[in-house]
Amino acid sequence: MRKPCYEKYEINKGAWSKQEDQKLIDYIQKHGEGCWNSLPHAAGLSRCGKSCRLRWINYLRPDLKRESIREDEEDLIIRLHALLGNRWSLIAGRLPGRTDNEVKNYWNTHIRKKLLKMGSTLDPKKPHHHNDPHLRKGTTATVPLLQPDTSSPISFALSSSDSMSTGAEIHSNKSGLPDLNLDLSL
DNA sequence: AAGAGGTGCAACCGCCCAGGT
DNA sequence: CACCTGGGCGGTTGCACCTCT
Structure with missing residues (x-):
């Protein structure tokens, strides 16, 4: 040890x-x-x-945003979490100026509470793919970056439906690891 | 005004993985 | 091939600050 x-x-x-x-x-x-x-x-x-x-x-880091997370960013976090599980670094990677720690904290303090309040059938602590070996380290996620100027909030219904309903496709890359192509267009 | 309880965030801990030897 | 080391990540904790009574 x-x-x-x-x-x-x-x-x-x-x-x-x-x-x-x-x-x-x-x-x-x-x-x-x-x-x-x-x-x-x-x-x-x-x-x-x-x-x-x-x-x-x-x-x-100089490129960090210091302001609080916007509504559209929150929606994207929820969608990505439904797809990726607690892969905070991957999720944060799609949110310019945000860090995995920030996203993780935000999830644990704000969103989890919100989902519990809504009575979501999703277990906010146990995402779908939490233990999916395909989503372990090395996974390449191809998700469009959130546009910084996105003005319209993303709306989508949270349900117990699986990740495919959000438009995710999982492809294998050369190394045998899956590529995630997530259609998160607004 | 003061104490209790709640909240949010920065930081730590421990594990896993990749690369080097 | 086994072992070691460093980097990275997710989970958790601790404490400062805020809100409520």
């Missing part, structure tokens, strides 16, 4: 200070996202590499 990184070195835990943020930003702006494991030492941070990566991806 590997020791957690914070047991190996003198590692800070908990909330990041402004100085730490600035060091990380400065380092990445100069050197780019390289080897996360060696980054903390190189950047003069008492953090583990994973922590740095998380902080950068979820909070410091």
Whole structure:
């Protein structure tokens, strides 16, 4: 069993200070996202590499949207979740400026509650494809990016119908892994 | 005004996978 | 082929902030 990184070195835990943020930003702006494991030492941070990566991806990246999730984004999250299950990184990948952590948090705090209230037949905690091996790592999802300027909210009925009703097609690619072609046109 | 309870989000933990040796 | 290491991901936790009484 590997020791957690914070047991190996003198590692800070908990909330990041402004100085730490600035060091990380400065380092990445100069050197780019390289080897996360060696980054903390190189950047003069008492953090583990994973922590740095998380902080950068979820909070410091310049292309992140900081405003709350819009209605159309929420609808897309629901649709993608019905197709992909808890594959937050894939879902976030279709939402420009959003992170997997943000989408995951939003799902757990807002949408799950909403669905439970609606009495959805979908179990918000157990998506259809949660354990589908075809949707494990390596899956290529071909889903149109949400247009940032989408003005009309996406409307669709939540039901217990399977993923195909949302227009998903699963094809195999060369490596034998499936490609997902999701027709999520508005 | 103050305390209790609820909520939301940042961060951590542990597991899995891919690539290197 | 087995093992090791780093990167990435999903689940969960902890705490600051907000709302209610």
